Amino acid sequence: MRRESLETALFRAGYLVVFAFMLLPLAVVVVTSFGASGQIAFPPAEFSLTWYESFFDQTDWLRAFDNSLLVGLGTAVVATILGVTAAFGQEIDDGLVGRLLAPLVLLPMLIPPVIFGVTLLVYFTEFDLQGSYVSLILAHTLWATPLVYFVMRSVFRRFDWQQLDAAHDLGAGPVRSFVHVVLPNVKHGIFVGALLAFIVSLQEFVMALFLSNHTTETIPVVAWNQLRNSLSPMVSVVSTFLILISLGAILLAAAATNLNWLSKQLS
Amino acid sequence: MSGNSNATASGAIERLWKPLVARSRSKRALLLMAPLVIFELLIFVAPFLILLRISVSEAGERGTAYAEGTWSADAYANVLTSEVPREVIVHSFTIGLIATAIAVAVGLLYAYAIWRADGFTKSLLLFSVVLPLLTTLVVKTYAFRPLLSPTGTLNSLLESVGLLSTPLEIVPGLAGAIVGQVYIVLPYAVLAIYSVLATMDWQLVEAARDLGASRPRSVLEVVVPQAMPGIIVATVISFAWSVGSYAAPFLLGDDVTFAMRVEGQILRDFQWPTATALSVVMIAAMLVVISALVAVLSRFGGEVEYA
Structure with a gap:
């Protein structure tokens, strides 16, 4: 019995340490954003809102916010359309193309982002697209689509396909039966997929580093370029905003489905 | 000349498409999967072929990234x-x-x-x-x-x-x-x-x-x-x-x-x-x-x- 309780205590201590490890860096970011001095220290010697005030005067950060929003929304739209249609098609008919699709969609996720950045930079330069929003959206779509695709495959698998057959039997065309029968059942899944695609794009920075130029830089790229020079609390302020956006997205997604299901989709 | 190459291109697509349709039960499913497949080919496969091609090119002259059209290991x-x-x-x-x-x-x-x-x-x-x-x-x-x-x-x-x-x-x-x-x-x-x-x-x-x-x-x-x-x-x-x-x-x-x-x-x-x-x-x-x-x-x- 004593050995059992020792094991339990060790196990508990183990996962509590990991729990702290997972959240500590995020806490550091949030806390240091309230620092008063120009140096990042944890915990800060003095607290203030100075850096939040000066954030709203900085045009390069505000422009980066707009860029991130634009690229994120673009990625969400393109990745959702590609992922939903492909998952739907595969559900109707899991033929040769369907079986090749899953590995083809997954493979980009295993290639180091730096190699992607290089490859796509070379590629988009051929079409004079380097630095454009289009190039950023397409690159991010490559990473976001697998998520939407696998979320939607899992959603479609739970859908009762006899309902669609029934709609067809009652004379509804393909578009009408999709809108009235399938869509209401999977709209939560589509929403979560789009949200994840948006977040992936918002947070991605290695490909954006290669593909953006001075006017299309996204937030993580600007943050990175500042970090290269010095560690200013301004980066913490921006990072706090990014963490808050992710937090909001998780709460929204968890409300639309549930956290347990969502977590399983992310792997 | 370009019309001719167009004809061969569409011929190639048809040769590729027909066996695919024959092996699948539904043409609609293929049409639904097509956008993603085309996207992956254009933004993932094609760029990687170009990457491979550049890796076997000669180093560029001063100021250029690589020498186009050359072969070298x-x-x-x-x-x-x-x-x-x-x-x-x-x-x-x-x-x-x-x-x-x-x-x-x-x-x-x-x-x-x-x-x-x-x-x-x-x-x-x-x-x-x-x-x-x-x-x-x-x-x-x-x-x-x-x-x-x-x-x-x-x-x-x-x-x-x-x-x-x-x-x-x-x-x-x-x-x-x-x-x-x-x-x-x-x-x-x-x-x-x-x-x-x-x-x-x-x-x-x-x-x-x-x-x-x-x-x-x-x-x-x-x-x-x-x-x-x-x-x-x-x-x-x-x-x-x-x-x-x-x-x-x-x-x-x-x-x-x-x-x-x-x-x-x-x-x-x-x-x-x-x-x-x-x-x-x-x-x-x-x-x-x-x-x-x-x-x-x-x-x-x-x-x-x-x-």
């Missing part, structure tokens, strides 16, 4: 024989293997904890994984600098307790880069293992314990083999991302990884053939190591072994 010879690229590759693989081992071991423990927890604790533990997963790499890595640097929180804490007289050099250094990299891949490792554990029957473990297995033994002999598909996915993801890591070694490490070198060669030195050849060699080496890891791990998986 110099870049590969350079990558495979000279000292610096080899050191860079070894360093990247060191980070990759150590970070993967830690991430998978810790990930297994944490996934097991999530699986066994319920109610609010379970949600909290899941949340602690999902939030870092959806936070940008930049944010995740730089936070370790004020924590682990020689003048940082950890060192001043240990010094004030009297455990240390000289500060630990964690950041910048190999240890710092690995801590940062583990933090980046751990959420993925946890969730990959958890999603497999979640489908597993707890009664199997209880049965093993009723039959007299100690708790560590029941985990090693019942849980681990069952979770092996998840462990394999966790290993592949952690390894692939850690070998190609860029942000963590840059901000927290003290040595050049292959990703940092490729970045420099492309954006600053304009040596595209060498950079692309290095990328191709790295992908090939990664594939070899990943297949070896999968082969070794799947020997332990699937069936429960009774020793």
Whole structure:
């Protein structure tokens, strides 16, 4: 019995340490954003809102916010359309193309982002697209689509396909039966997929580093370029905003489905 | 002339399309999958063919990235024989293997904890994984600098307790880069293992314990083999991302990884053939190591072994 309780205590201590490890860096970011001095220290010697005030005067950060929003929304739209249609098609008919699709969609996720950045930079330069929003959206779509695709495959698998057959039997065309029968059942899944695609794009920075130029830089790229020079609390302020956006997205997604299901989709 | 090539192109498409339709039950399904397939071909496959082509070109004259239309294996010879690229590759693989081992071991423990927890604790533990997963790499890595640097929180804490007289050099250094990299891949490792554990029957473990297995033994002999598909996915993801890591070694490490070198060669030195050849060699080496890891791990998986 004593050995059992020792094991339990060790196990508990183990996962509590990991729990702290997972959240500590995020806490550091949030806390240091309230620092008063120009140096990042944890915990800060003095607290203030100075850096939040000066954030709203900085045009390069505000422009980066707009860029991130634009690229994120673009990625969400393109990745959702590609992922939903492909998952739907595969559900109707899991033929040769369907079986090749899953590995083809997954493979980009295993290639180091730096190699992607290089490859796509070379590629988009051929079409004079380097630095454009289009190039950023397409690159991010490559990473976001697998998520939407696998979320939607899992959603479609739970859908009762006899309902669609029934709609067809009652004379509804393909578009009408999709809108009235399938869509209401999977709209939560589509929403979560789009949200994840948006977040992936918002947070991605290695490909954006290669593909953006001075006017299309996204937030993580600007943050990175500042970090290269010095560690200013301004980066913490921006990072706090990014963490808050992710937090909001998780709460929204968890409300639309549930956290347990969502977590399983992310792997 | 162009009309002629158009005709051959559409002829080729038709030759490709017909057997596809013949092998599938529904043309509509193919049409629905077509956008994604075309997207992957245009934005993933085609760029990689160009990357391969550049890697076998001659180095460019002054000011150009590479010499178009030339063929040469110099870049590969350079990558495979000279000292610096080899050191860079070894360093990247060191980070990759150590970070993967830690991430998978810790990930297994944490996934097991999530699986066994319920109610609010379970949600909290899941949340602690999902939030870092959806936070940008930049944010995740730089936070370790004020924590682990020689003048940082950890060192001043240990010094004030009297455990240390000289500060630990964690950041910048190999240890710092690995801590940062583990933090980046751990959420993925946890969730990959958890999603497999979640489908597993707890009664199997209880049965093993009723039959007299100690708790560590029941985990090693019942849980681990069952979770092996998840462990394999966790290993592949952690390894692939850690070998190609860029942000963590840059901000927290003290040595050049292959990703940092490729970045420099492309954006600053304009040596595209060498950079692309290095990328191709790295992908090939990664594939070899990943297949070896999968082969070794799947020997332990699937069936429960009774020793």
